Amino acid sequence: MSDLMVCVDKRESLASLGERVNKGDSVLRTAHAGNLRNYNLALAAFGVPMVLLDRNITGIDKNYAPEALV
Numbered sequence: 001m002s003d004l005m006v007c008v009d010k011r012e013s014l015a016s017l018g019e020r021v022n023k024g025d026s027v028l029r030t031a032h033a034g035n036l037r038n039y040n041l042a043l044a045a046f047g048v049p050m051v052l053l054d055r056n057i058t059g060i061d062k063n064y065a066p067e068a069l070v
Contacts, residue, residue, distance in 0.1 A: 018046035 021027050031040045033052040
């Protein structure tokens, strides 16, 4: 079994995340496919792979306002 290491570094930029992807580091963003907002699209533009989810439940899932059209 391999370990999972999560690093939080507020000095990372969008460009540096894209560079990490190009180096082979595991960097990705999960988002709801129906509500891709500008901050998610910016990550994709810098080469960060997106894992898009297509299921949310109104009243239970609080992220991405699943009941709203964005």
